[in-house]
Amino acid sequence: MSNPSENGARPRRVAAALFDLDGVLVDSRRPIAQCINHALEREGLAPEPEAALHGFIGPPLRDCFAALLAARGRSEDRVASCIGHYRERYREVAPTETPAFPGIAACLEALAPRLPLAVATSKPEAFARPILESLGLARHFRAIVGPPLRETHAEDKTRTVARALAAFAPAAPGTPVAMIGDRHFDVRAGAAHALLTIGVTWGIGDEAELREAGADLLVASPFALRELLLGGSGEPGGAP
Template sequence: MTRPKLLIFDLDGTLIDSRRDLIECVNATLRHCNLPPLHDDRIAGFIGDGATALVERSLQASAGDPSFRHHKALTFFLSYYREHLLDHTEVYPGVLSSLAALMTSPNAPLMAVLTNKPVNPSRRICDALRLTPYFFGNYGGNSFTTKKPDPEGLLAIWREAEQLGGERLQAHEIIMVGDSEVDIRTARNAGIGAWGCMWGFATSKMLAEGPDALAQNATDWLALVQAGDGVP
């Protein structure tokens, strides 16, 4: 395995545990639409494709109608989430120390965030939880014309990293790190490697996509990077 020069991280379920805040905001939205709440695990299964998909899937599941739409629901959700996005959300254990170790390691890889969450909430969360200094960029589901698993955003980050580093990067030198099948598919669509995180929201779906390596916890990231140099 080649030592990676660029690591692109998912946010929810990978760097941060936002499960409780997202669930509570979805159920607040359902109440706003006069619909019954959903079980936590049902909502968690809808996370990963951005706010629009999360709200739409939750509305349809609560209403019991696959065609159900509520034009004001997404607006309410986004407004409510802006006020509550840090009520319970926290960094997963070991993430901050692992990012610090990666940043200070010899031949440190460049690092960025690519999430399907809208970019402003993503940056607010990363600022508040002291994640921002580790990344040269933080891009959300509305930063580009498409979302993951379309590779557009990843390819843009790839080009930016080349400009920052002053060298061309090969596909085998780039890794997408995430907890869901969306992240693995994004990596495959861009022709790069993928590491799966075993502590997120969609472990079984992620595993079904066959990531190249697995991290049991965040401290495994440094070991995976070092493995490219033959470092045990």
């Protein structure tokens, strides 16, 4: 696509922007897949090919292990144990083995002085913040919001977005706040709060998933995202 793909008219410059973490700011596919397999092996179960686990990135971890255990005919009673094994390993490796996507650092450097930014992620804040701090990106955000560490139930992404929005002053009428994500969960959570939903196609979800979820706009690169949020043309093929 040569310009941001639109389901509606191009908006004016936005008032603020919420970012999902995994698949938007950072490429967490490898460490997450490895930690899921670590948990399965600790439970005496066979690991999965890493690529087969990428679809589990985005929704709450409890849903991931419930599905993997069900596919093996195992009880959901083992979900909490799997989560414990996963987090034990993930806490160690995530800050050093999770890279930012190419172009994200430059995108945030350009946006942060001109636009309030925050993170709204399904990853527990206790894990999200160290990753962004390790990459030198945390300083760009007014808030980094994720669910608390708990195993009994997962926080809905719509609730996480609501808490992240509290970091911003009320937007002027007609000036949208953007929700930027790579999965249908992000798009639907943003839409629930009447946000401008922007799907990025460099993450886990593909263009078809984002369109089906009703994303207002799609962008193919961090440069295109930067241009769009600042009111430019958003040519994804341009130089950062």
